[in-house]
Amino acid sequence: MKKKIIKIIVYVLSVPFLAAVVFGALLIIYAKSPIEPGSASSVVVDIPTGSSFLKATKILERSGLVKNRPLFYSLAMVKNASRSIRAGEYEISTDLTPSGLIDKLLRGEVKRYRVTIHEDFNLREVASRLNEFKMLDEKAFFGLAGDESFLNSMGILANSVEGYLYPDTYLLNRSMTTRQIIRMMVTRFWMKITPEMINQAAERGLSLHEFVTFASLVGRETGYKAEKPLVAAVFHNRIKRRIPLQSDPTTVYDLENFDGRVLRSHYRRDSPYNTYQIRGLPPGPIGNPGLDSFLAVLNPADVDYLYFVSQKDGTHFFSSTLEEHNRAVRRFREASRSN
Numbered sequence: 001m002k003k004k005i006i007k008i009i010v011y012v013l014s015v016p017f018l019a020a021v022v023f024g025a026l027l028i029i030y031a032k033s034p035i036e037p038g039s040a041s042s043v044v045v046d047i048p049t050g051s052s053f054l055k056a057t058k059i060l061e062r063s064g065l066v067k068n069r070p071l072f073y074s075l076a077m078v079k080n081a082s083r084s085i086r087a088g089e090y091e092i093s094t095d096l097t098p099s100g101l102i103d104k105l106l107r108g109e110v111k112r113y114r115v116t117i118h119e120d121f122n123l124r125e126v127a128s129r130l131n132e133f134k135m136l137d138e139k140a141f142f143g144l145a146g147d148e149s150f151l152n153s154m155g156i157l158a159n160s161v162e163g164y165l166y167p168d169t170y171l172l173n174r175s176m177t178t179r180q181i182i183r184m185m186v187t188r189f190w191m192k193i194t195p196e197m198i199n200q201a202a203e204r205g206l207s208l209h210e211f212v213t214f215a216s217l218v219g220r221e222t223g224y225k226a227e228k229p230l231v232a233a234v235f236h237n238r239i240k241r242r243i244p245l246q247s248d249p250t251t252v253y254d255l256e257n258f259d260g261r262v263l264r265s266h267y268r269r270d271s272p273y274n275t276y277q278i279r280g281l282p283p284g285p286i287g288n289p290g291l292d293s294f295l296a297v298l299n300p301a302d303v304d305y306l307y308f309v310s311q312k313d314g315t316h317f318f319s320s321t322l323e324e325h326n327r328a329v330r331r332f333r334e335a336s337r338s339n
Contacts, residue, residue: 027074027078031098031099035064041094042091042092042093043091044091044111045092047085047089053085060101075098079106085102085106086110087175088111089174089175090111113135113172115129115130115171116129117129117168119167121287122286122288130181133174134174144178145160145162150179157208163287164186164189164212165186165189165288166290168188170188192291192294193294212289214281216288216293217245217250220247220249220287221308224315225292229300229301231308232296232300233305235247237306239281243279244276244277245275249286250286251274304320306321306325307324307325308325317332
């Protein structure tokens with residue numbers, strides 16, 4: 001009788017143990033097996049900020065990435081992941097294992113986009129570019145662009161972030177806030193525009209904001225690196241002689257709907273940015289210049305040019321006298337008509 005009781009006890013104890021062993025083996029096989037064996041397609045899922053693990057699992061299940069919810073829950077518990085996954089947009093390959101999937105969520109390896117902000121884009125163009133990648137809360141962007149306390153926190157002593165959003169290629173993800181994206185671009189500005197450069201600008205009588213403004217004019221006038229020191233020289237020479245800069249891009253900078261053509265009527269616009277109507281630099285940048293434009297302001301060509309005109313191929317013809325400039329204007333107009 002005593003032996004029989006011992007056998008029953010051993011049997012009762014061994015059943016849960018065996019069940020646990022079997023379940024453990026199943027869990028290991030599940031954890032190490034691809035989500036879709038023999039498949040390597042990609043699935044993009046978005047786990048919203050604040051999602052519970054249960055909600056995240058349902059999203060993954062609907063996307064075909066969780067085939068067995070009880071085993072997935074168990075695996076997440078073993079990995080202590082049920083409260084640690086990170087929200088965001090993920091691109092997940094179906095040849096990934098459930099264990100690899102959970103690790104990816106734990107590390108927050110969200111889908112990143114290479115977004116190029118081209119040199120001399122203005123605020124509206126930067127916003128448009130970010131919108132192409134669905135990276136932007138436009139209302140927040142323009143609000144923050146003029147938020148004095150936010151600007152001051154980034155070392156910008158101006159009324160707008162215009163000019164300080166450094167043009168470059170950025171790796172961004174859709175879980176980033178508009179504030180984070182702006183701060184990243186301004187941080188890149190401070191990495192590129194060094195204290196030494198700012199001191200050199202000061203030696204030329206330019207404050208930091210004037211330095212950025214000057215560079216933005218150079219950048220909007222020409223995209224050719226070799227021309228930038230020439231354009232900078234023209235503006236330096238005009239400022240010294242107190243001649244209006246007469247930079248066409250300034251005449252349309254603050255227009256809401258500009259179709260790309262600078263008209264004679266634009267030269268007469270009553271705008272603080274219109275350098276046909278004001279002397280010296282406008283009150284702020286008209287775009288976000290690249291490094292070449294900043295360097296051109298610091299190292300203008302040693303020439304006495306006061307004028308330049310487009311040669312209709314992206315380059316310009318430079319002149320020292322008004323008479324020479326007028327001849328060049330007539331020549332290029334006639335050439336344009338004949339074509």
